[in-house]
Amino acid sequence: MLRIALRTLRTRWICFVGSFVALSLGVALIAVMGLALASSLDAPERRPERFAAAPVVVQGADTLHVPTANGDETRQLAHPHGIPADVVARLKDLGTVVADRSFPVRARGGPRELVGHPWSTAAFTPYEMKSGHAPRAPDEVVVSGDWTRPGERVRTDRGTVRVVGTVAGRGFENAVFYTDARAAELSPRSVQLVVDAEAAAVRDVVRGSGALVLTGDARRDADADPDRDSEALTAMNALFGTAGGVTGFVSVFVVASTFAFAVAQRRREFGLLRTVGATSGQIRRMVFAEALVIGVPASAAGCVLGAYGAPWLAERVVDGGLAPGWFTIGDHTWPYHLAFWTGLLVALCGVVAASWRAGRTAPTEALREASVDARTMTWGRGLCGAALLLTAAVTLGLALFSDPGDLLHRKTYISRTMLLITAVALLAPVLVRPLTRVIAWLPAQLPGVVSRLVRENAATDVRRTAAVAAPVLVTVALAGSLLGAPATLNEAKGAEIRAQTAADFVITATDGSELTPATVARLREVPGSVVSATSSSAVHTMEEDVALIKSEARAADPRTLAATTRLPVTAGEVRDLDDDSIIVNEEWEKHTVGQRVDVWLGDGTKKSLRIAAVLSIGTGDNGVYVTPRNAPGATVDRVDVTLAKGAARSTVAKVLHETVRGTGAEILTKSQWVQSSHPETNRTTRLGILLVLGIALLYTAVSLINTMIMATSDRPRTRDLASLRLAGATKGQALRTVAAEALLVVMVGAVLGLVTTALNLLPIWTALSVLSAPTPLRIPWPELATTVTACAFLAVPSALVAAGVALRRGVLRLAGVQE
Numbered sequence: 001m002l003r004i005a006l007r008t009l010r011t012r013w014i015c016f017v018g019s020f021v022a023l024s025l026g027v028a029l030i031a032v033m034g035l036a037l038a039s040s041l042d043a044p045e046r047r048p049e050r051f052a053a054a055p056v057v058v059q060g061a062d063t064l065h066v067p068t069a070n071g072d073e074t075r076q077l078a079h080p081h082g083i084p085a086d087v088v089a090r091l092k093d094l095g096t097v098v099a100d101r102s103f104p105v106r107a108r109g110g111p112r113e114l115v116g117h118p119w120s121t122a123a124f125t126p127y128e129m130k131s132g133h134a135p136r137a138p139d140e141v142v143v144s145g146d147w148t149r150p151g152e153r154v155r156t157d158r159g160t161v162r163v164v165g166t167v168a169g170r171g172f173e174n175a176v177f178y179t180d181a182r183a184a185e186l187s188p189r190s191v192q193l194v195v196d197a198e199a200a201a202v203r204d205v206v207r208g209s210g211a212l213v214l215t216g217d218a219r220r221d222a223d224a225d226p227d228r229d230s231e232a233l234t235a236m237n238a239l240f241g242t243a244g245g246v247t248g249f250v251s252v253f254v255v256a257s258t259f260a261f262a263v264a265q266r267r268r269e270f271g272l273l274r275t276v277g278a279t280s281g282q283i284r285r286m287v288f289a290e291a292l293v294i295g296v297p298a299s300a301a302g303c304v305l306g307a308y309g310a311p312w313l314a315e316r317v318v319d320g321g322l323a324p325g326w327f328t329i330g331d332h333t334w335p336y337h338l339a340f341w342t343g344l345l346v347a348l349c350g351v352v353a354a355s356w357r358a359g360r361t362a363p364t365e366a367l368r369e370a371s372v373d374a375r376t377m378t379w380g381r382g383l384c385g386a387a388l389l390l391t392a393a394v395t396l397g398l399a400l401f402s403d404p405g406d407l408l409h410r411k412t413y414i415s416r417t418m419l420l421i422t423a424v425a426l427l428a429p430v431l432v433r434p435l436t437r438v439i440a441w442l443p444a445q446l447p448g449v450v451s452r453l454v455r456e457n458a459a460t461d462v463r464r465t466a467a468v469a470a471p472v473l474v475t476v477a478l479a480g481s482l483l484g485a486p487a488t489l490n491e492a493k494g495a496e497i498r499a500q501t502a503a504d505f506v507i508t509a510t511d512g513s514e515l516t517p518a519t520v521a522r523l524r525e526v527p528g529s530v531v532s533a534t535s536s537s538a539v540h541t542m543e544e545d546v547a548l549i550k551s552e553a554r555a556a557d558p559r560t561l562a563a564t565t566r567l568p569v570t571a572g573e574v575r576d577l578d579d580d581s582i583i584v585n586e587e588w589e590k591h592t593v594g595q596r597v598d599v600w601l602g603d604g605t606k607k608s609l610r611i612a613a614v615l616s617i618g619t620g621d622n623g624v625y626v627t628p629r630n631a632p633g634a635t636v637d638r639v640d641v642t643l644a645k646g647a648a649r650s651t652v653a654k655v656l657h658e659t660v661r662g663t664g665a666e667i668l669t670k671s672q673w674v675q676s677s678h679p680e681t682n683r684t685t686r687l688g689i690l691l692v693l694g695i696a697l698l699y700t701a702v703s704l705i706n707t708m709i710m711a712t713s714d715r716p717r718t719r720d721l722a723s724l725r726l727a728g729a730t731k732g733q734a735l736r737t738v739a740a741e742a743l744l745v746v747m748v749g750a751v752l753g754l755v756t757t758a759l760n761l762l763p764i765w766t767a768l769s770v771l772s773a774p775t776p777l778r779i780p781w782p783e784l785a786t787t788v789t790a791c792a793f794l795a796v797p798s799a800l801v802a803a804g805v806a807l808r809r810g811v812l813r814l815a816g817v818q819e
Helices: 002-011 013-039 085-092 119-124 180-186 199-206 216-222 228-264 267-275 280-319 334-349 352-360 363-369 379-402 404-408 410-426 428-439 450-460 462-500 517-524 558-564 649-660 670-677 683-712 715-726 731-770 781-807 811-815
Strands: 056-059 063-068 071-076 097-100 103-105 114-118 129-132 140-144 153-156 159-167 174-178 192-195 212-214 505-509 529-543 547-555 569-572 581-585 596-600 606-615 624-626 636-643 665-669
Touching (some): 013 280, 013 334, 013 683, 056 199, 056 216, 063 547, 071 547, 085 097, 085 192, 085 199, 114 119, 114 180, 199 212, 228 280, 228 334, 228 410, 228 462, 228 683, 267 280, 280 334, 379 410, 404 410, 404 731, 410 428, 410 462, 410 731, 428 462, 428 731, 450 462, 462 683, 462 731, 505 670, 517 529, 529 558, 529 624, 558 636, 649 665, 665 670, 683 781, 731 781
Parallel strands (some): 140 159, 547 624
Antiparallel strands (some): 056 192, 056 212, 063 071, 097 192, 140 174, 153 159, 505 665, 529 636, 596 606
């Protein structure tokens, strides 16, 4: 049977070229994603930056430790502790102590992200003086980089200063150094300091205070955002993991469909083999041998392509800012093994169902069945499709009753998309015939027989129609779901922001940092306004004695909060919030007004608070509200202003602008705030979606071109073209018929993809309604139209080329072609 398989591959090479290309491409993509994922699992140890030359760094406690039934839970504090004064005093007995301070600085004409520090800390990096001298007066500064020169006066939100020196930039920050005294005035609170003493002696002094002693490479924990590499790699892991999962799914789907269609076209060949005495097992072994002969070289070729593609992908993600500059592809072998054996397994699994069906056909039935599509839906295929649909329905119902918010997660709606695509594709033979007749009903009413002929050809040859529609279904469903789900969620979040914003003006810092106390105090004095200043914080609560849950919180004065916001309250009153209470949402384990709940505040302080009001869950952004007293260390980052009764809007706006002039604050009207706050899909997610859709479209191109060539150049199909010519049709009419039929089949796939998209987006819409955040579905019609158009541009020319080549052989020769 191996010899017959090799001769079959040589004779029917057109049918298997597409399978080889699709399989090698799939293996290459799996290898690329696997190599990228393996290389992003571990970040190299970053060396200290700001404190590379510091002897010992003492850092205030920044971690919350809570014992649970499953062991200690650890979380990062929103507001780290300062170092106790008595500890600082004892450290000074050991040696020189320098308090470190970091605060944002906004300078006209300067870099966007300037950071202020005391001059004494510059030596611990160390920064090297390029020109000028150290700051000696409160209005003197030294800056890093070349954006200004000594002698220039710079206007900042901290006052006008004179540049007296510059230091060489170090790449990780844009620094502005003040005198130590001036830095202490601008940022009174210090959470870390440098001690010039022996580490062992320092540890003895701070023992029991909760402070951390950092030496060696551990000093990197005192740098700003020390976990940025790990966070970037976590985002990359999610990106490559999602792309790899979808790549695997699409490759299995397309390759299996291509192999199955290639085997289905050879039913008459199998019938002849059965007639001359071949057993069912021999036919199955022959088909598996063909898949093995294709699968091994295709998988090997894919691994070679992956070895070249992975470094290229690494360069692109670094250039795009998605990965740190040091990210490269490591020396890993398991992704090659995974890709190779997955490709081979896909090739073998792709022919299982078709070969099993061919082997079960009796010799006398094989020849008859090979002539028409008498039974395209087997009971096994129908059972699997129905089971997948039932699984989707059951899991949806369970999620809606237990945890509707889970349906809004990216992993959930991506996995549901793949589940529904598989289910619809399995049931496609049942859906194709009626769907084809519905789509082609109106064109079939036009004069002439071409439209009716196109309709009947597509509706009769169900296997060919389903095979061509499958890659279109995958691409359209992925595009609709992966673009429509985030768009729907963003629209719901935007509607929440609109509904909750009652302020006429919203004031924030242009760089997202805090507003200074002096600025907030002046804003409170603006006549004709109600001012609500709020701060970002966090609280933790224990659920079921095993899980420490973090909730984002805002600290606000309840007297002004109610006047500037419209919170989605389901129970209680916002005005009841006080220093002994908290506002929670329905997602909390305890969410009954009057109940007391134990929480850990942003600085780690444990406190029992009474629930004053309960908010709906919404899209997940309805957080917790506490009073400023329960958010120690939090600084104001947003001010909402509502006009008092009878106040003139223009007058208040003018005074507000005069108040914040030169402070770096930005004043937005309600409409501007809503527009600027409207959520957008983040860059990593957007690139991940584009990567997945690019993979799907690439596969669609390969599969469509291959399947159209296979279907159009098939012998029964060429005899159909010959019969059409013998009946009097011109070559142009025959080609137009082929083009119209290809276009119809693409439309069938597009409609199936739209149905799948709707089945995937409806649960999200339902979950949002259950969570009190109803919003209309956002279907990405322009992107779907572009996708369908691209599929049509791939399918129609492929069919025309294959038909044109076939028609060049002559009508009589085509009509008498041998099986």
